[in-house]
Amino acid sequence: MTHDFDRIAVDLESRMAAGTGVWSEQEFTERALEVFGHQYSHCDPFRALCEARGVTPEALGDWRDVPLVPATAFKHFDFLSAPAPAELVFRTSGTTRGQGTRGRHHVPRSSLYRTSLLPPLERALLPDRDTIRFVSLVPPPAAARESSLSFMVGAAADRFATRVDWLVSASGSWADGVAAVWASVVEEGEPVLLLGTALSLLNALERGEKGASGLPPLPDGSRIMETGGFKGARRQIPRTELYRMLLERTGVPPERVVNEYGMTELLSQLWEPVLAEGEVMERTHLPPPWLRVRALDPTTLEPLPEGRDGVLAFYDLANLGSVSHVLTDDLGSVRDGRVRLKGRAPGAEPRGCSRAMDELMTSAAR
Amino acid sequence: MAPDLSLGEAPGRHGVEEVRAACRRLADATETLRSRPWSEIADQLGQVGARFSDSTDPLRLEALERLPQDAGLTPAMAEAVLEGMARDWRADRLRRTVEAQFAEPGCLDGLVPGDEQSYMAIGPALCLQIVSGSVPGVGVNALIRSLLVKAPTLLKPGRGDVVLPELYARGLLEEDRQLAEALEVSYWARDDEAALQAALDACDVATVYGSDATIEAVRGMTRATTRVVGYHHRIGVAIVGRAVFETDQVLQAAGDLARAVALFEQRGCVCPHLVFVEEGDGSYPERFARDLAVALGDLEVSLPSVPLDAAEGAALQQLRGTAEIVAAADGGWVRHGRGSASWTVFYEPRPREPLPTLARGVRVRPITDGTEVSREIEVLGPHLQTVGHAGLGRRLQTVAESLARLGASRVVPLANMSFPPPWWLHDGRGPLWDLVRWAEVEPE
Numbered sequence: 001m002t003h004d005f006d007r008i009a010v011d012l013e014s015r016m017a018a019g020t021g022v023w024s025e026q027e028f029t030e031r032a033l034e035v036f037g038h039q040y041s042h043c044d045p046f047r048a049l050c051e052a053r054g055v056t057p058e059a060l061g062d063w064r065d066v067p068l069v070p071a072t073a074f075k076h077f078d079f080l081s082a083p084a085p086a087e088l089v090f091r092t093s094g095t096t097r098g099q100g101t102r103g104r105h106h107v108p109r110s111s112l113y114r115t116s117l118l119p120p121l122e123r124a125l126l127p128d129r130d131t132i133r134f135v136s137l138v139p140p141p142a143a144a145r146e147s148s149l150s151f152m153v154g155a156a157a158d159r160f161a162t163r164v165d166w167l168v169s170a171s172g173s174w175a176d177g178v179a180a181v182w183a184s185v186v187e188e189g190e191p192v193l194l195l196g197t198a199l200s201l202l203n204a205l206e207r208g209e210k211g212a213s214g215l216p217p218l219p220d221g222s223r224i225m226e227t228g229g230f231k232g233a234r235r236q237i238p239r240t241e242l243y244r245m246l247l248e249r250t251g252v253p254p255e256r257v258v259n260e261y262g263m264t265e266l267l268s269q270l271w272e273p274v275l276a277e278g279e280v281m282e283r284t285h286l287p288p289p290w291l292r293v294r295a296l297d298p299t300t301l302e303p304l305p306e307g308r309d310g311v312l313a314f315y316d317l318a319n320l321g322s323v324s325h326v327l328t329d330d331l332g333s334v335r336d337g338r339v340r341l342k343g344r345a346p347g348a349e350p351r352g353c354s355r356a357m358d359e360l361m362t363s364a365a366r
Numbered sequence: 367m368a369p370d371l372s373l374g375e376a377p378g379r380h381g382v383e384e385v386r387a388a389c390r391r392l393a394d395a396t397e398t399l400r401s402r403p404w405s406e407i408a409d410q411l412g413q414v415g416a417r418f419s420d421s422t423d424p425l426r427l428e429a430l431e432r433l434p435q436d437a438g439l440t441p442a443m444a445e446a447v448l449e450g451m452a453r454d455w456r457a458d459r460l461r462r463t464v465e466a467q468f469a470e471p472g473c474l475d476g477l478v479p480g481d482e483q484s485y486m487a488i489g490p491a492l493c494l495q496i497v498s499g500s501v502p503g504v505g506v507n508a509l510i511r512s513l514l515v516k517a518p519t520l521l522k523p524g525r526g527d528v529v530l531p532e533l534y535a536r537g538l539l540e541e542d543r544q545l546a547e548a549l550e551v552s553y554w555a556r557d558d559e560a561a562l563q564a565a566l567d568a569c570d571v572a573t574v575y576g577s578d579a580t581i582e583a584v585r586g587m588t589r590a591t592t593r594v595v596g597y598h599h600r601i602g603v604a605i606v607g608r609a610v611f612e613t614d615q616v617l618q619a620a621g622d623l624a625r626a627v628a629l630f631e632q633r634g635c636v637c638p639h640l641v642f643v644e645e646g647d648g649s650y651p652e653r654f655a656r657d658l659a660v661a662l663g664d665l666e667v668s669l670p671s672v673p674l675d676a677a678e679g680a681a682l683q684q685l686r687g688t689a690e691i692v693a694a695a696d697g698g699w700v701r702h703g704r705g706s707a708s709w710t711v712f713y714e715p716r717p718r719e720p721l722p723t724l725a726r727g728v729r730v731r732p733i734t735d736g737t738e739v740s741r742e743i744e745v746l747g748p749h750l751q752t753v754g755h756a757g758l759g760r761r762l763q764t765v766a767e768s769l770a771r772l773g774a775s776r777v778v779p780l781a782n783m784s785f786p787p788p789w790w791l792h793d794g795r796g797p798l799w800d801l802v803r804w805a806e807v808e809p810e
Contacts, residue, residue, distance in 0.1 A: 048694035070687035076721075077691060298679030299705060311680040327687060329680040 005082045005108070008038055009320055013115040016290060016318075020119045023289035028317075031290070032063035035317055035324050043081040045073075046323050063315055064294070068301070068327040071265045074103035079322040082108035086321065090148040092264040105148070105264050108321035113148075113267050114155045116318035120288040121156050124258050124271030125193060125225055132223075133188075134164040135181065137196030137204060143170035148264050149227065153195055161193075168200060179213035191221030194250070197228035198242055205245050218250040223275060227260040255279035261341060265326050266291075267318035270339055284338040290317040295334050296327075306335045309342050379553045382560040385520075388550040389492060389568035392518035395548040396491045399516045402544075404464060404474040410545055411510055412457025414537040418530075419452045425537050426452075429529060437502040437526040439631070440670050444502070446629060450785040451503030451530075455510065459788055464514055466789035467798040474515060477807055484809075487802040489515030490593075494569035496584070498576040500526025501634045506534045507788070508573060509549060515801045518548040520565055524575070528553070563587060571595065571801055595800045597793055600635035600751035602626075603743060604780060605736045605765065606654055607757030608646035616657055619756040622780035624661035626754060627709070627728050628669050629784040636752040636776075636783050639723050642733040642742065644757075651732035655713040659701040662709035662726060671708040671726055682724050686710055689721055717742075736761055740768040747773035751793065754780040 012031070037057035040047050046069065050056065053067050060066065069079070080086060087110045092103035107113055126132060134157045139147065141154035157164040165181045168174060185192055194215075196204065201224070208214015224246060237245075243254040255274050262269035270285035270293070287293050294303055295310035304310040312330045319326070331342040380388070399407075417423040426448070433444035453459070464471045468487065470478045477484040493512035497505045505523035509531060512519040523531045531551045539546040554561035566572055566588050573595040574584045581596035588594050604626070610619045626638050641658070643651035674682060689700045689712050696718065702710040708725030715732060723729065733739060736758050743750065750773040758765055766777040775794035776786060789797070 045691055045695055049691045052690065052694040068687060069691070070684040072684040073688040073691050076688060077695075298676045298683060299674065301683060309676065311676065311683060327683060329677075329684050331676050331680060 004038060005042070005321070008034060009109050009112045012290070012317055012320060013112055016115050016119065016288075020123050020288050028289070028292060029063055031317055032066075032292075032315055032324070033057070033060065035320050036060065036063065036066045038320070039081040039323055043079055043323060045077040046079060046081075063292075063325070064303070066315070066325040068313055068325050069323045070327045071103070071263065071329065074105060074265050075101050078104065078106055080106040080108065081323070082321045088113070088151065089146065090151070090264050091146040103264060105267075106322055107267065110151075112318060112320060113151070116268055116288070116290065117152050117155060118159055120269060120271055120286075121152070122160065123276060124260070124273060124286075125156075125223060125275065126160055127276040129191075131160050131162045133185070133190060133192045134161040135185065135192050135194045136164060136166050137168050137194070137200035138166075139168050139170040139172075140166040148267070149197075149262070152262075152269070167204075174207070182213055182216040185218065186216050189219045191219050191223070193223055193225060194218065194252075195225040198226055198239070199228070201226060201246065202237065202242060205249055208249065215246075215249045218252055220251075222250070222252050222256070224250070224252050224257045225260055226257055227262065259283070259285070261285050261339070263328065265328075266314055266316050268314075268316045282340065284335075284340050286338055287314075291315070293334050293337075293339050295332060298331075301327075304333070307333050309333045312339065380561065381554065382558065382564050385552060385554060385561045385564045386568070388520055388552050389565065392492050392520060392548065392550055393568070395518045395544075398544055399513075399518060399548045400489075402516070404471055404514065404516070405461065407516065407545065408460040408464060408514060409457045410542045411513055411538075412455065412460045414534060414541050415452060415455025415460070415506075415510070416457070417537055418448060418455060418533075425533050429533050432529045433502055436529040437500055438672055439502070440672055442669050443629070443631070443672065446669060447502055448530075450629070451506070453785070454788040455506065460510065460514060463787075463789040464798065467796050474802075480806075482808070484807045486805050486807075487515070488805060489517035489802050490569065490571035491518070492569045492571075493517035493519050493801060494565050494572040495519055495521045496572065496574045496576070497522065497524045497527060498580065499524040499633065501630050502527045502530050504575065505531040505551075508575070509534065509551075510788075511797050512571075512573070512801055513545070513548060515798055517571070517801060520550050520552060520569065522552055522554070522565070566592065573597070573801070593800075593803075595795075597635075598749070600749050600793065601640075601746060602634075602636050602638045602752040602754065602783060603739070603746070603750070604638040604641045604754035604783070605733075605739050605756075605758065606641060606643045606650075606780075607736050607755070607759065607761070608644040608650060609759050610757030611646055611650050611653070613757070615757065616654060617661070619780055620654060620657035620661040621664075622756070623728075623754065624658055624665050624709075625669075626780060626783040627662065627726050628665050628671075631672055631708075632723065632726055632728075634784070636786065638752075638754055638780075638783060639728060640743070641728060641730045642736070642739050643730060644736055645732045645734055651715070651730060652713055655699075655711055655730035656701075658728065658730065659709075659711040662711065662728075663703060663707070666703060666707045666709070671703065671706055673706045674708055674725060678725070682708065682710070682727075685721055685724050685727070692718060692721070736765045737768065739765065740772045744772065750774045752776040752778065752783050752786070754778060754783040756780050 040050055040057050049067050086106035086108045088107040090105045136153050138153045139150050141150040144150040167178050204215050243257050247253055259272045260269050268288055268291040270287045272283050273286050292315045294313045296313050297304055298311045312332050313327045315325050333340045417425045434441050472478045473487045477486045495508040497508050505527045509519050509521045521531055535549055535551050571593045574581050575597045578598045581598050585594050606619055610616055630637055643654045686702055693699050696716045698713045698715050700712055710727040712729040714729055753769050753774045769777055775791050
């Protein structure tokens with residue numbers, strides 16, 4: 001199995017590293033079916049589901065017919081399609097039902113995750129330059145080993161950062177020397193990339209209102225990566241209001257605030273291409289070519305026509321080491337391969353890396 | 367922070383000043399209400415209640431027209447729920463409720479002689495009824511209870527239960543203006559802590575239906591002299607004994623249980639979410655689960671599921687898909703309706719970390735003997751309410767005593783789960799006892 005897994009992974013890494021150019025439907029289908037065959041052979045709970053549905057790799061010609069695995073199932077099963085133990089195990093917040101039911105995503109090969117995340121991130125956040133100073137409101141990966149978001153920011157910093165300042169600890173508290181960091185940002189006058197969840201950015205804004213060192217005006221050319229939403233946190237404001245506050249405080253306009261859509265159960269992310277394409281009437285998210293997104297009828301799970309809102313399903317080749325066809329409870333539509341997010345099902349359990357940190361920060365603020 | 371009454375909370379309409387004004391009006395009604403005989407009040411309330419069972423009465427017709435939208439129910443379900451609820455709003459049922467609660471109902475009117483002393487029961491000078499949830503009729507039940515003990519009542523209905531209290535108040539105004547002046551139906555926004563505090567400050571008994579957190583929060587906002595009667599979230603279960611199979615009653619039991627699942631769309635505390643079936647020859651639990659699935663499918667004709675919105679549908683797909691993987695690993699299965707039919711039967715031959723149930727979802731588990739159920743559901747104890755039973759025979763008493771000790775307050779045939787009578791021991795307590803205080807007078 002190791003040989004098989006590594007061969008597919010190396011091949012995918014090579015293809016992903018080439019960038020985010022278009023993949024033909026044929027290429028995606030061939031790779032998707034190969035990945036399905038591998039996962040069918042090596043992931044017991046997934047194979048049990050396929051067998052219950054009467055689906056086998058031999059009889060399947062369309063990746064869309066691969067049984068969907070609900071994101072919730074990551075709370076109940078270890079989906080591992082490679083030899084144990086995995087190099088990384090990321091955990092969802094699972095906040096509503098306690099630590100025992102947090103979802104976990106086994107990542108047997110960190111290099112595949114790293115390779116998959118960098119090109120789309122570069123396209124979204126650094127279309128105009130090779131490197132930039134990072135200022136992160138996301139905890140550092142060494143301190144938050146179960147956070148896929150921390151891993152992503154750390155991997156991106158390794159590749160693209162001239163310098164990185166980690167302002168928030170894994171416990172959610174502010175690091176020492178925040179004021180000095182902001183002072184040096186202002187003094188240097190060089191653009192920075194500020195990264196945070198919606199709630200951590202709001203916390204940073206409010207911190208300033210309370211007299212502590214809050215967000216300063218950021219140098220021209222700066223940009224902000226915002227992710228996660230509020231996901232059930234007690235404090236919630238509309239995204240437009242958050243962006244208005246960020247503009248007011250930092251001078252970074254909404255068209256330079258890039259939203260990332262991701263979840264622990266998917267190793268690929270979708271990005272708003274506002275920096276590369278400029279502000280448009282309606283903000284949409286762009287998936288990388290190795291991730292396909294469909295909107296399905298929430299009642300029947302039948303595919304919906306372009307532009308119709310439904311529940312979002314993903315086929316993510318970066319999930320080679322677990323399961324690739326994932327059904328979320330997020331709502332949105334797909335047109336021309338781009339996703340217009342409508343939001344998360346309010347009745348569904350909130351999950352995601354943002355919430356875990358949100359809770360930490362909330363408790364730390366008490 | 368204001369308690370979260372978002373589950374089924376009515377849309378905010380009144381502010382703190384309006385709530386205060388309503389409380390003042392109600393305070394003015396106290397003396398008049400107390401001067402009237404309890405039997406007369408019961409009759410007048412019953413007169414209004416009966417109108418909801420009269421197929422030609424405008425109140426009932428308007429209720430049936432508005433309920434589907436208000437409560438998020440299909441027209442057929444709205445009618446079934448109204449039938450079941452309004453049956454107990456008639457005068458004979460209300461008189462019986464008072465008589466079941468008080469050995470000498472005259473104690474509500476004044477002192478009555480006891481063995482060595484006289485005693486009387488006094489309803490609150492102002493009773494606040496906060497009802498959250500989307501089961502229509504609960505608000506009317508609540509306001510009737512407090513008016514029966516002569517308490518001017520401020521009712522904050524649940525979001526999905528606005529129409530019936532409004533119509534009932536209108537009917538009361540037509541029937542008995544004096545009595546109507548002792549009732550205010552009011553809503554305020556969920557984050558309007560000032561309005562809630564004003565209502566809590568004005569009442570001497572506050573009855574709260576809601577989540578555990580809601581009730582704890584209200585208790586935290588209430589003065590020591592105010593009694594808080596909390597009805598927190600609860601759950602129903604069912605036990606199907608082997609005799610059901612041995613006497614050919616399976617289809618009847620499955621049909622009864624399906625109806626209990628479908629009524630209120632599993633939103634009520636009387637709804638069964640978990641069913642234990644005695645193994646018998648080993649085949650009984652799966653057989654019952656299959657029959658239950660068929661019965662739920664059949665019910666879609668007479669009581670079709672409420673169509674789910676996109677978010678609810680997405681959550682249900684998560685649950686069904688996850689359960690399917692669990693079942694594939696454990697030898698169980700999941701059967702569910704197609705399209706908008708929201709019923710799902712989870713047959714779980716092996717115990718597992720439970721998944722939530724959504725919409726018309728119900729889990730079926732085998733058990734060797736019904737007497738073991740209490741041990742299986744020990745963790746549910748504080749939240750256990752109604753237990754439906756069938757086919758336990760002479761073991762019923764043993765099983766029921768064990769369940770009662772665990773926390774159940776109702777152990778009833780499957781067919782009776784959905785609509786308890788108005789004098790039921792609601793969450794283990796008398797519905798009127800909780801509202802009154804007692805005074806005793808010893809002779810010279």
